[in-house]
Amino acid sequence: MNSKRYFIEISYNGTTLHGWQIQPNALTVQECLDKALSIYFRQEVVSLGCGRTDAGVHAIQFYAHFNVENIEEGIVIKAPAGINALLPYAIAVKQIFAVSDDAHARFDATSRAYQYHIHFEKDPFKLDRSWLYKGNLDLFDMNKAAAVLLDFTDFSCFSKSNTQTFTNNCKIKLAYFEMEKDGSLIFHIKADRFLRNMVRAIVGTLILVGKGELGVIDVQKIVGSKNRSKAGQSVPACGLYLVKVEYPYV
Known part of the structure; x- marks a missing residue:
């Protein structure tokens, strides 16, 4: 055939x-x-x-x-x-x-990029497409903490439990929050690979920094602990978007 x-x-x-x-x-x-x-x-x-x-x-x-x-x-x-x-x-x-007969959509991808969307005022046009957060967040502190992620490779603390992954190592290439004109936030993150639930757990942890409950040093300790229970709760799925997947031949 x-x-x-x-x-x-x-x-x-x-x-x-x-x-x-x-x-x-x-x-x-x-x-x-x-x-x-x-x-x-x-x-x-x-x-x-x-x-x-x-x-x-x-x-x-x-x-x-x-x-x-x-x-x-x-x-x-x-x-x-x-x-x-x-x-x-x-x-x-x-x-x-x-593509070639041995091309593989999962294993050949060299990077993946996600966005997480957060808005602060009720907006019916953002229903199920962004997370409505009720409160104030310190964007500067969250970005300082996000930058810390680039210094680590083992992200076990942000991984869903009992997954069948060979390794929890990932190389994060960028991670930062950006404020839109309407005051909403978009978290950008790009890495060679991601663990299950990783982005939502990262955002949940950075939200605690934005609320003043954690500092940059705390985030460093959480990642170093490799313990999921030390990190923040996962934020809702509605705000998460896979936005780009890169291959050497596409």
């Missing part, structure tokens, strides 16, 4: 979805995508994503790879419009392109 591998770039609003990965009794992005691909190409198609996102988390850019057999490359590349017609409105295909 003539099998060819492709990358598919998608975006999705995760509000009504239970994350990326297929799971029983819950609608996920992967389930919807695989069903649409299988119907469109008239063969069983199983995709593999660049990572996991939890229920309620959004993605501006997400890649997956899949194989199809005995279909001309030009037909597959021109398929996004037809596949979009088969997907829920919360999921959109941006493009499909051919």
Whole structure:
């Protein structure tokens, strides 16, 4: 059989979805995508994503790879419009392109970037797309503490318990808060890889710095402890976006 591998770039609003990965009794992005691909190409198609996102988390850019057999490359590349017609409105295909047979959406990614959105006044247009925080935060102190993260590699203190990861080491390349014109905040973070729940736990810890309950030295001690119970609580999923995934050949 003539099998060819492709990358598919998608975006999705995760509000009504239970994350990326297929799971029983819950609608996920992967389930919807695989069903649409299988119907469109008239063969069983199983995709593999660049990572996991939890229920309620959004993605501006997400890649997956899949194989199809005995279909001309030009037909597959021109398929996004037809596949979009088969997907829920919360999921959109941006493009499909051919890659080498050994290309891997998860293992070949060299970096991933996330944003976490926080707003401070009730806004119906930010419902389920940003976290409404009721209180004041010190942006300067939070950015000082965020900069500390670049000095560490082991982020066990921000990892969800009982995960089957080989290592908790990550190389964070940037981490900072930015204030928008309307006073809302966006936390930007980029790394070679992320642990499960890592970004939301980092933001939750930095929020404690913004409230004055922790200082920069405390954050250093928390990361050094490698103990999840020392860090802050995870912030809600609604404000988290996967915004960019990079590959050496894309």
